[in-house]
Amino acid sequence: SRHGVPHAGNFMSTEAVLITGAVDVMAVDVQCIMPALAPLADCYGTKFFTTNPRAKMEGAQHIEFHEHKPRQCTDKIVKEAIGRFKSRKVPIVIPQNKSLGIHGFSHEYINYMLGGTFRASYVPLNDNIINGRIRGVAGVVGCTNPRVRQDYVHVELVKELIKNDILVVQTGCSQIALAKAGLMKPDASVLAGDGLQEVCETVGMPPVLGLGSCVDNSRILIACAEMVKTGGLGDSIADLPVAGVAPEWYSEKAIAIGQYVVASGIYTVFGVTFPTIAETKFHKLLFDGLEQQGFGKWGFAKEPDEMAAMIIDHIDKKREALGIMGERERVLMDMADRQALEVEAGEID
Ligand code: SF4
Known part of the structure; x- marks a missing residue:
């Protein structure tokens, strides 16, 4: 509201x-x-x-x-x-069904939520991605499309992602679809995998975080940049175990948004239709060539389970490249361990 x-x-x-x-x-x-x-x-x-x-x-x-x-x-x-x-002349009929969603998780609020006033930071998020409780992060964003059953693709896709320990961030009309399905409340964490559920319960957050309107996707990129800056997950956004998806896009501007997300280094899947012709040089550039140049790449699928499988594969590929595949025990370091690390880093420099 x-x-x-x-x-x-x-x-x-x-x-x-x-x-x-x-x-x-x-x-x-x-x-x-x-x-x-x-x-x-x-x-x-x-x-x-x-x-x-x-x-x-x-x-x-x-x-x-x-x-x-x-x-x-x-x-x-x-x-x-x-x-x-x-001078209203027609009878007024307002349906009484209401749904609750907790929205408004800006980059600043995520910082505060994870560390309070004194220790605001993304460290808990990165730590939990590295230790495997959170497998990765997916931005599920954008339009709802009248060519598909209402809300179906968004809801089924997000259920599959959180079940596989993927934290979902959201913008645009998709948020209303998921709020109606009850996925934007903290108690929706019962539908998440064990690792993501544990993190959500500890922080008191839903497994699906609404960040703003469909023109606020830059907030997701700010969060990604902060994850890189926080450390432990590579040197650029292209290294992160993250993906974007607009499962029911229809608006022209979704293509422009998708392309800047790809250009920022993120694998981006679109649903319903895709406006290029398969096997053309241009199509191959979007779906493959850009990634070889160090950017993200485009993907396309119609069914939610197919989209989820593509995103999970991509996130696992990035985890593998980062050397964080599989769960890792969290190592608590004392001062001597830290000093040893600093010496090692100094030797590398
Ligand atoms: S472009 Fe239109 S339909 Fe798509 S998310 Fe934004 S407001 Fe909704």
Whole structure:
């Protein structure tokens, strides 16, 4: 929720919320707008506005949003909503089912959650990846797609990943799908593998962490950069046992986001469809060549179990390369051990 106002849903819910009759006004800007919204809003007496000159729609009234004078637009829309509220004509039917999700795990909060005020750091995360309790981290992000059964791919994929001790981080509409399935609460850790469950219970966190909207994927990259900086997991993001996946992507911008994630060094799997032709030079570059150049690479699969298997294989490949495959006992070092390590490091320099 924002300012205590809960989410009504995600992209796939935008038509359904109008059918409650309780939406006095709907305003849209440039993306993720179902084409039937304007005539549907008309059926239920909801006022429907576009706000961006690049995305006017037939059947909508236009109130332009200017970044430097935002209130001019928003005040008008609020007044229109108040007017419609006073003259609602359709019966109001609001479903009473509610789901709880704990969201808002920013990079800063993850630091605090793992180490408190005095010892805020990613060390516990890296330690638990190195000792094998957490196998790796997967970013499961983005759109929900009307071409597949609602929420199915997101939910089944994430269940499979956490069962295999892979911590999941999230952005975008995917979070609502998983909150509806009860996966974004701390008690969802009962569905995780033994290692991940132990970490979640110790920290008091869910096995699935929501980091923000679909334009907040850079937060996941910041977390990856922090994991590299913290140490023990290689020299670049490309060395980390991590992967990204947008299992039901549909928006064009998902491709741009996916490519910057790949360019940052992360294996990125997309579902539903992929807009290149297999066996072409370009396709081979995306799915193989980029990795050989030290970047990440693209992957494609339709079924959640297939995606999970690809991600687990990739994470295991990275663990193998880091020499942390299999569980390792945590070694508690005393001062003499540390001094010996420092001497060794000095000799290497
Ligand atoms: S996650 Fe996808 S569907 Fe949802 S708002 Fe972002 S681009 Fe649109």
